[in-house]
Every structure is written in C-alpha cells, then in structure tokens.
Amino acid sequence: MKFVDEAYIEICAGDGGAGCSAFRHEKFREFGGPSGGDGGRGGHVYAVADPNLNTLVDYRYARRHEAQRGQHGMGSDMYGAAGHDITLKMPVGTVIRDAQSGEVLFELLQPGEVITLAKGGDGGFGNLHYKSSTNRAPRQKTVGWPGERRSLQLELRVLADxxxxxxxxxxxxxxxxxxxxxxxxxxxxxxxxxxxxxxxxxxxxxxxxxxxxxxxxxxxxxxxxxxxxxxxxxxxxxxxxxxxxxxxxxxxxxxxxxxxxxxxxxxxxxxxxxxxxxxxxxxxxxxxxxxxxxxxxxxxxxxxxxxxxxxxxxxxxxxxxxxxxxxxxxxxxxxxxxxxxxxxxxxxx
The missing domain is CATH 3.40.50.300 (P-loop containing nucleotide triphosphate hydrolases)
Known part of the structure; x- marks a missing residue:
C-alpha cells in the first residue's frame, strides 16, 4: 500500500563539542596565556510541513535521524564549529507524539511551518573562557552537553473540510x-x-x-x-x-x-x-x-x-x-x- 499514515522514528540532536585547554607558545611570547577555545554546539533537528507530501512513507524504513555533533575547541583561540542541522520534511497535518507517553508534542497545520524537534547540546568551555585577573593561567575545561534524544510517533491526519x-x-x-x-x-x-x-x-x-x-x-x-x-x-x-x-x-x-x-x-x-x-x-x-x-x-x-x-x-x-x-x-x-x-x-x- 503506497499510503502510509503512521510511523515511528528516533531522532538525536548533535552533542556539543568539548572545550580545549591550551596555552600560546610563540617565539618572543614566553607567557602567551590561555588559548583554548569553546566547543561548538550540536546540530538541531527540525521538522517542516511540506505541502508536496501526502504520506509518511519516507519514515517507514528510515527510522533513525541524527544531527552532526559540534566540533571540539582548539588552541590559538579557535572555537569549534557548530554541527549541521537536519530538517525532516513531513506532510501538512502530521501529529507528532512522544512514543512512550503518547503525549501530543507538535502538530504541523500550516504549509511551511517549522518546529524544533530536538535541540543540539551546547559546546563545552575552553580554558580561555575562565581567564580573569585573578586566574591568569586556568586549566579548566568542560565537555560538551549532550543533544536531546526522542522517540516519536508520527500520525498523519489529512486536512479536509x-x-x-x-x-x-x-x-x-x-x-x-x-x-x-x-x-x-x-x-x-x-x-x-x-x-x-x-x-x-x-x-x-x-x-x-x-x-x-x-x-x-x-x-x-x-x-x-x-x-x-x-x-x-x-x-x-x-x-x-x-x-x-x-x-x-x-x-x-x-x-x-x-x-x-x-x-x-x-x-x-x-x-x-x-x-x-x-x-x-x-x-x-x-x-x-x-x-x-x-x-x-x-x-x-x-x-x-x-x-x-x-x-x-x-x-x-x-x-x-x-x-x-x-x-x-x-x-x-x-x-x-x-x-x-x-x-x-x-x-x-
């Protein structure tokens, strides 16, 4: 049957990149100071209502969707790049529920409507972030925060008068x-x-x-x-x-x-x-x-x-x-x- 009006998917937003602990080492700069950048945020997962779709068949077999994780911070004051977001196209009229609780999370009711299904994790802090007048040589850094993960049930209800x-x-x-x-x-x-x-x-x-x-x-x-x-x-x-x-x-x-x-x-x-x-x-x-x-x-x-x-x-x-x-x-x-x-x-x- 070509028409599919129900599907279950797993979505994973990207984890944040870890911060970096580094110090500048350059000629003629003996005490270069901290230079570890922050990690980049993980990619978000979006859903968009596409009026050109009328079935959920794309999600019958492709059930896991992962956004890219953020890049780790680096030395020389370089921050990590953010992970690429992913956008899932769904028919107008799709009801999105939590697969475990059955709670309705979102409804795509207008063509072109965009919602955020899962947010990417924030990047960790590098030691450059902790530099202060009293802490001239910090060595602290943090790992990135994990992205949101969800199990979702997609249910299509056609929009008709x-x-x-x-x-x-x-x-x-x-x-x-x-x-x-x-x-x-x-x-x-x-x-x-x-x-x-x-x-x-x-x-x-x-x-x-x-x-x-x-x-x-x-x-x-x-x-x-x-x-x-x-x-x-x-x-x-x-x-x-x-x-x-x-x-x-x-x-x-x-x-x-x-x-x-x-x-x-x-x-x-x-x-x-x-x-x-x-x-x-x-x-x-x-x-x-x-x-x-x-x-x-x-x-x-x-x-x-x-x-x-x-x-x-x-x-x-x-x-x-x-x-x-x-x-x-x-x-x-x-x-x-x-x-x-x-x-x-x-x-x-």
Whole structure:
C-alpha cells in the first residue's frame, strides 16, 4: 500500500563539542596565556510541513535521524564549529507524539511551518573562557552537553473540510471524481479505495473547499474489521460529514440497516466524531424507478430519524451534485463567518 499514515522514528540532536585547554607558545611570547577555545554546539533537528507530501512513507524504513555533533575547541583561540542541522520534511497535518507517553508534542497545520524537534547540546568551555585577573593561567575545561534524544510517533491526519463515509461501493469515489479534480480508482467490487483521496471542489471564483474520500466502512470497523478503521482518524479534522447511502445495493440489502451500522461504528470509535454535523446523501437514485423514487426516499428518511439535511443525487450522471456542493459550501461559509467551532487547521478557502 503506497499510503502510509503512521510511523515511528528516533531522532538525536548533535552533542556539543568539548572545550580545549591550551596555552600560546610563540617565539618572543614566553607567557602567551590561555588559548583554548569553546566547543561548538550540536546540530538541531527540525521538522517542516511540506505541502508536496501526502504520506509518511519516507519514515517507514528510515527510522533513525541524527544531527552532526559540534566540533571540539582548539588552541590559538579557535572555537569549534557548530554541527549541521537536519530538517525532516513531513506532510501538512502530521501529529507528532512522544512514543512512550503518547503525549501530543507538535502538530504541523500550516504549509511551511517549522518546529524544533530536538535541540543540539551546547559546546563545552575552553580554558580561555575562565581567564580573569585573578586566574591568569586556568586549566579548566568542560565537555560538551549532550543533544536531546526522542522517540516519536508520527500520525498523519489529512486536512479536509468535508469527509465522505459509507459502506463499500456506496459511490463515494464516483462522487468525489464527479465534483473535484481527484481521480480515485472506481470498480464494481468492495474496497476499491485503499487509502484516502483528497479533492478540491470549486463552486465559483475563489470559492472552494477540500473533500476527502475514505475507504468504505463495514460493521465492526471500530474494532478493526475491514479497511476503513485504519483511516477513521482522517475524519476527525473535518467540519462536515457526508454519509453516502446506496439506494440500490447490488446485493439487495437494506440501505437503512447498512447506514445505521455505519453511524453506530462512528459512535463506538469516537463520540466527538459521532457528534459532527452529518448530512445524508442518497446516491444512485437514477437506479430507482421514477414512479417509486419519492416514496422510497421518504420511507428511508423516516427510518433514519436523524433530522439532518437529505440530498438525492446520482454521482454517475452528476444529477444533484452541483446543488449538493453549493449547499456544502454555504454551510462551511456560514461556519467561518459566525466562527462556530472553526478549527485552526481547516483548509477552507
């Protein structure tokens, strides 16, 4: 699988160089005095949010990252050079945790954002540092301080305003390909989508939002069944969920029963995710005879008992997709204008 959204790494900042104890020895300068310089600091370890990356695959196998240590001090008043810093490029939306405690240390939420993961150790003092009017020939020196070392867990949560959820083959991939520039794989078998796809939906000049298509969920997903449980975390940053329901399942199953199972899996996985605004999108209505369509939609909505907005669409023929995307944009715009639970990590523009 090309998409990697979790990795563990070890980082080591550089140790500081040791100070030097030396005295000047030059012709015609019998008492040259102390000339031992300080050691250089160790290199820092930085992380930068790179908008061109969308996976943590670079850290799946390259797990140890070390910055250069500082150079030792030398005689003739020469200080050691600082160690070279290293910068680790990570996707926007990466959550960085302490691997032992699980504490969240940093989140990379803005493109180009730079954070310091580990600081290099300071260099030690040479005997030149201890020179004074009462200590004319010091021989003291100190070793460099060690750099910080950390074990980190990296977790990627995609930044999207809207998330699509539903059973496999509900038509989520067809919908995102119809309304955005995303081109996920589409086929007539379950679990065609193996990792999240992001698409930018443009509803007008300078009016757009980001939508995410995740692998389909099945019953038991919160306990690890199927593929969707691996990616439920990516819905936690969204501000609106579109629950896509297949109105004409190829296996003849009950659409309401399947939809209710998905809602229950959300509740089991994360109560906050369950409480997010969730709209009902009835897909493949073109597969239902027109004379039966209104009655079946009304019966399905009555059984769902959610009270959320309901949209009838056909992702294949694009019927109703424009109206749905316009409504989504207006909802996001109202959230932004009223500052209602607007997260700082959104991608809404």
């Amino acid at each position: 809207v998330g699509l959820l539903g059973l496999p083959n509900a038509g989520k991939s067809t919908l995102i390909s119809a309304v955005s520039n995303a081109r996920p794989r589409i086929a007539d078998y379950p679990f065609t989508t193996l990792y999240p796809h992001l698409g930018v939906v443009r509803v007008g000049p300078e009016q757009s939002f980001v939508i995410a298509d995740l692998p389909g969920l099945i019953e038991g997903a919160s306990e690890g069944a199927g593929l969707g449980h691996q990616f439920l975390r990516h819905l936690q940053r969204t501000r609106l969920l579109l629950h896509v329901v297949d109105m004409a399942p190829f296996d003849g199953s009950d659409p309401v029963a399947g939809a209710q199972k998905i809602v229950e899996e959300l509740r089991k996985y994360d109560e906050a995710l369950y409480q997010k605004p969730r709209w009902l999108v009835l897909n493949k209505v073109d597969m239902v005879p027109e004379e039966e369509r209104a009655e079946r939609v009304q019966a399905l909505v009555a059984r769902m008992e959610e009270g959320a907005p309901v949209f009838c669409i056909s992702a294949l023929t694009h019927m109703g997709c424009t109206a749905l995307m316009q409504a989504v944009y207006q909802h996001l715009a109202s959230l932004r204008a009223n500052s209602i639970e607007e997260p700082q990590d959104g991608r809404f523009a």
